[in-house]
Structure formats: structure tokens, C-alpha cells
Amino acid sequence: MAQKELKVAFFLAWRSLVRGNRSSVLLNILIIGMVFTNMMFFPSLMAGIGVDIKDQIVSYQTSNIMIGPASGEQYITDIETTLAKINRLPGVERATPHYQTGATLQSRGRLIPATIGAIQPREEQYVSPLHTTMIAGSYLGESDVGEAIIGVSLAGSPNIREEDEVRPSLGGVRVGDSIQVEYPNGVEKEYRLKGIFQTGNFEMDNRMIVSWEDMQDVVGEPLTFAPYITVRVKPGYSESFVKNEILRYGVREQVQTTDDLLNKEIGRVMASFSIIGFISMIVSLVIAVVVLFIVVMVKTINNRRQIGILKAIGVEQSVIMNSYGFQVVLLSIAGILVGFLFTGLIVLYMTYYPMVTPEFSATPYVTPLDLAVNGIILFLASVISGYLPAWKVSRENIRQVLQA
Amino acid sequence: MIEIKNLIKTFGRGQAEVKALDGVSLEIEKGEFVGIMGPSGSGKTTLLHLLGLLDDPSSGTIRIDGIDVCRLTDWERTMFRLYKLGYVFQDYALVPELTVKENICLPAMLRRDREEKEYTAATRDILHSIGLWERRDHLQSELSGGQQQRVAIARAIVNTPDILFADEPCANLDTENSRMVLELFRKINRERGQTIVMVSHEDWHTEYFDRVVRLKDGKLVNGAAQAAAEPKAAALKENAMGNPLNYSGMGIGIEADGS
Numbered sequence A: 001m002a003q004k005e006l007k008v009a010f011f012l013a014w015r016s017l018v019r020g021n022r023s024s025v026l027l028n029i030l031i032i033g034m035v036f037t038n039m040m041f042f043p044s045l046m047a048g049i050g051v052d053i054k055d056q057i058v059s060y061q062t063s064n065i066m067i068g069p070a071s072g073e074q075y076i077t078d079i080e081t082t083l084a085k086i087n088r089l090p091g092v093e094r095a096t097p098h099y100q101t102g103a104t105l106q107s108r109g110r111l112i113p114a115t116i117g118a119i120q121p122r123e124e125q126y127v128s129p130l131h132t133t134m135i136a137g138s139y140l141g142e143s144d145v146g147e148a149i150i151g152v153s154l155a156g157s158p159n160i161r162e163e164d165e166v167r168p169s170l171g172g173v174r175v176g177d178s179i180q181v182e183y184p185n186g187v188e189k190e191y192r193l194k195g196i197f198q199t200g201n202f203e204m205d206n207r208m209i210v211s212w213e214d215m216q217d218v219v220g221e222p223l224t225f226a227p228y229i230t231v232r233v234k235p236g237y238s239e240s241f242v243k244n245e246i247l248r249y250g251v252r253e254q255v256q257t258t259d260d261l262l263n264k265e266i267g268r269v270m271a272s273f274s275i276i277g278f279i280s281m282i283v284s285l286v287i288a289v290v291v292l293f294i295v296v297m298v299k300t301i302n303n304r305r306q307i308g309i310l311k312a313i314g315v316e317q318s319v320i321m322n323s324y325g326f327q328v329v330l331l332s333i334a335g336i337l338v339g340f341l342f343t344g345l346i347v348l349y350m351t352y353y354p355m356v357t358p359e360f361s362a363t364p365y366v367t368p369l370d371l372a373v374n375g376i377i378l379f380l381a382s383v384i385s386g387y388l389p390a391w392k393v394s395r396e397n398i399r400q401v402l403q404a
Numbered sequence B: 001m002i003e004i005k006n007l008i009k010t011f012g013r014g015q016a017e018v019k020a021l022d023g024v025s026l027e028i029e030k031g032e033f034v035g036i037m038g039p040s041g042s043g044k045t046t047l048l049h050l051l052g053l054l055d056d057p058s059s060g061t062i063r064i065d066g067i068d069v070c071r072l073t074d075w076e077r078t079m080f081r082l083y084k085l086g087y088v089f090q091d092y093a094l095v096p097e098l099t100v101k102e103n104i105c106l107p108a109m110l111r112r113d114r115e116e117k118e119y120t121a122a123t124r125d126i127l128h129s130i131g132l133w134e135r136r137d138h139l140q141s142e143l144s145g146g147q148q149q150r151v152a153i154a155r156a157i158v159n160t161p162d163i164l165f166a167d168e169p170c171a172n173l174d175t176e177n178s179r180m181v182l183e184l185f186r187k188i189n190r191e192r193g194q195t196i197v198m199v200s201h202e203d204w205h206t207e208y209f210d211r212v213v214r215l216k217d218g219k220l221v222n223g224a225a226q227a228a229a230e231p232k233a234a235a236l237k238e239n240a241m242g243n244p245l246n247y248s249g250m251g252i253g254i255e256a257d258g259s
């Protein structure tokens, strides 16, 4: 097909779109835009949930790299030396030890089990944004003993009755209240509530946190050992690079990046998310294909006589087919651009009003690659579904078409 | 120019079979303005469709310029229509989304042998001569029936076809507009030697035709006028040898638009 023919086909297509039925053109563009948005929305929300979960885990649980005891051991021993060694490595922002234990908490007549974590409050600020999440009272000081901060879920609310709670809480304790704690080793201790934090991370918000100093009192000996160390990586360094550094400098403990951990822990969840996302994309595509097929079908059926006349005056079949094909091409390009706009608006909206559940707070996560790939897939699907009826009608016998 | 022999066209099968054309033989000379007449259902449209390569005969042959057109492939027929034939329909059949000018240009845009400059000039000249230059940027919906039909004729002659076919071009027009269209045909015929085959069932149209071919029930009733028309047709033949692309000297002019 030569340039002249393509030019005429495009000319006919353009005129038909611009001078034809406005509202039908706008409706078609809108439908394609909606289909694109639909293709993008669910998978990107799933991706957004994944990103949020990873973000939470990095911020409040494992940081970028988690170092656990060598196999067969219960603790990392001699943390002083290990921390010093790691903190000297390039790419390491800070490494901090973590200790945790179960305990029974008692306040306002409620008695509930909870996890208590011990941190080095000053060092922890370099590793976790916990100190920025205080919603009442204040963060722990380095040598605070007999004082604790707790997560907002564990603190609970006075408005929810104990039997209605999904997860037990302390029924709305406030800063300054006292909490009785009984540790598994028999130690009983009274804490003054220094602050309440809200991280959005389910695990963290159900915890009580005390200082390293305080935990030494509970354990009854200097805490030179820890069940795990978390390492924050400097911006610009990759987790795996720092992991290799740590291994190279003779740390014999188990070293895992967040990705290593995530692949094990929630890898399967993410896999099923992406299957759901894929199914939703296929459904959207089928809708697009069917809609466009019908749109072009109706167009060509309504224009059968017109098509016959064009053929009668010497317009080639391929020019007629392409004139309808180009209309679909133009409609889908416009529709996909509208889809970009819709998707952008949804992302913008959900940045301010994310979808919040106890486990995550999600905003659709959209990359330019996602936009491009989905755009191309929708474009190809539309063009095929538009060309098919155009090809069919352009092949019909002229006399039959003329008499339509 | 056109030579048809024993043309038969049937529609349907068995009990429902209709013989739309039943053994029609006919010759049409270059430069003739032939009217095909006959009552409704006599096969006029069918004959014109066959001549315009819009349909295939059941049997018989059609030769145009010595070419057996029934043997052409689909694509060759399309090219034949584009390069050699012009067709005017009863209902104008303009493209509603194109302006007057664009409608006229359309067949010329597809010709490999015509430059844009060439056909815009031709379109301009035709527009002047049909008296619609002022309306060149109007859409079909903004024109009267007579104006639309003149645009359709302009579109049919923009490629200077060898033969112009018209199927009841005046059927939807009042007498005044019909005359205008017929005058236009006559002028194209006289001044350019344009061969025209026109279907009509109005007896008063015969005054414009060189020759009348009458059909009844798919059969030719008379075509005897051919002999009388022949000398004139021969004279016109020479006229037609002139530069077919040059419209400026054509003088097919219609005075200020009355419709």
C-alpha cells in the first residue's frame, strides 16, 4: 500500500472522527480510558500494597539487612565487637541490636500477653523512624529505666469494650499511667507509660518498647548478646552490596537482606497478588476488545452503503479498511491518553487518601514501564478488534453493499 | 467504446429466480449521450451496475475499449473504475463528513498519475463551472438536492473518465433542478465529448439524449436510434482527443445558483 492510499485512508478517518458524531467519539475514548484505568488500577494497587508492606518491614522490623545468630545458636554473642565491625563498613548507616521477649501486661484491670522489645534508643533513631511516630508523650531516652512506650493498638481505646476487641489491648491507657509487667523469668516490674507511637505496622503497633538499660535489669546480666541486629544501608548503596561486605569482613552470623526475607515470608502472597492482577488485566482487555469490536461493527454496518459507494467510485478495499482501522488507532491513542490521566488522578487522590487497613496503607504503585506495557497491550488489542470488522465489510460484494 | 453481447443477469435460484436482464446486446460509441429508459423493474439499474463493473453478469460479455472487463480481477476492476469510469447515483451518495471540495477531490487523490496541484486546480475549475465555488467548504447537509447532485457529478468527472454513468440522477429533484443537471450533462457531453450513459424513466428527458435504449422485462425494446446518432458521435470523437485534464476551457457553466 503506497503513501497516497495511506494518506487518503487517514484523511477519511480523521474527517469521520472530527466531523462525525461527537458524542459517540467521546464515549469511545472514555470507554477505552476507563478500560485502561481498570487495567492499571488493581495490579498497581497490589504492587502498592507490596511496596508498603516492604516499607513497613524495613522501617520497623528488619531494616535493610537483618543479622541473626549462626545456625544452632540462640543469640549473637559479643554484639559490641560485631556492631563495631559492621558500623565501620562502607554503605552502612548504622547497625543496632534488638532484643525481644514475651510478657504479661496488666493495667486498668486488664491482663494481656504482648511482645516487649528492647532497643538502644539513641542508635535506633538512625535505623528506624520509630521516634518520629509518637502520637502522645515522648520517645525513650537512652537511660530510661522503668519507663516504656507502647503501640497505639496495644494502648487500645476506652470506647471499645474488651469483649468486642479483635486483638486484646490495654483499653485506652494514657501517658503517665502505670503498667504491671510479668516477664517469663519471673521478674515483675512496674512501668510508667512515657509515650504512645503509631507506625501503621501491625506488629509494631502491638508492642511495648523499653530501653536496652532497662532490659539488662530484667535479664539480670549485661546484655552483650542479642537475638538479632538490624542494619540500615546508606542511600545509594544496594542491600546486597552491603550484605556481601558484611560477609566478607568475617561476620559468621546469618545475614539476610529484606528481599531475602520477603521472598520467603510474603513472596507467595505477592505471587498470588500478581495472579489476581493478571486476571483483572485480562478481563479488562476482553472488555476493550468486545467494546471496540462492536463499535466498529456498528459503524461499518451503518456505513455499508457508504462503503459500497466508495468502492464504486474506485476507492480500494484496503483504503476503506484502513480508514476504519485508523479511526480505531486514533480512538485508542486518545483513550489511552485519557487512561493515563485517570490513572494519574487516582494515584494523586490515593496519595492523600490511601487505602488503610490494619496491615497496610496502600497507594497504587505505577511505574512508567507499567504504563507503557499496558498501553501497548491495549493498543494492539484495540487495533486488532477494530480492523477485524473493517476488513470484513470492506471485502463484501459491492452490489450487496450498495443495496443495503 | 462499450460492446455488450447477450447479457443475462439472474437473481436468486429455482422458484425465486428473477431474470433482471434477459439477453441484452448493445453498442455505445465514444461521445454518445445514451439514455436507458423503461418502467420500474425493467432492469435499468442492473444493466448500469454491470456496465459500471459493480456486479458480474450471469452470462454474456462486456467489452469496454476492447477490454473484456468480466475477466478482470477485483483489484483491476477497482482501478478500472478509478481511472476510466465515473458513477453518479440517484441519492447523490456524497461522503457526509467531507466538504464539497473534498468530496470532489477524493477520487483524484487516489490517482497515481495526478499531483495535488493538478487536481486542486481541476477541482477549482469544476467548482466554478457547476456554480458551487462559493459553497466549496460546505458539508452535504448544508446543500439542496440539486446542489448535492451537481457535486456528485463533479466528483464523477474529476478524473476525466472515459464513460460517465448516472442512475436516475434526477429522480429526487424537481423539474428546475433536473433541467440544471441535464444541462450540465449535455454540456459535458458536447464540449468534452464525454460519453454518458444515463438511466431515466421520465419521458421529457429524452430531448437531451442522442439515443434512447428502452428496456422492458430485462429485454431490449429498441435501440435503433444508434444509426442516426453515429455521425454526430464520430464528430465528437475528435473533440475528445483534446487535453482531457484541462478544464479551464470547458465552459460548462451554470449561472448563479438558483436552488
Ligand SMILES: Nc1ncnc2c1ncn2[C@@H]1O[C@H](COP(=O)(O)OP(=O)(O)O)[C@@H](O)[C@H]1O
Pocket (backbone or CB within 6 Å): A403, B011, B012, B018, B019, B020, B038, B039, B040, B041, B042, B043, B044, B045, B046, B047
Ligand atoms: N439483488 C437483487 N436480488 C433479487 N432481485 C433483484 C435484485 N436486484 C434487482 N432485482 C430484480 O431485478 C429486476 C430489475 O431490477 P432493476 O434493475 O433494479 O430495475 P430498474 O432499475 O429498471 O427499476 C427487478 O425485478 C428486481 O426486483
Ligand SMILES: [Mg+2]
Pocket (backbone or CB within 6 Å): B044, B045, B046
Ligand atoms: Mg433502478
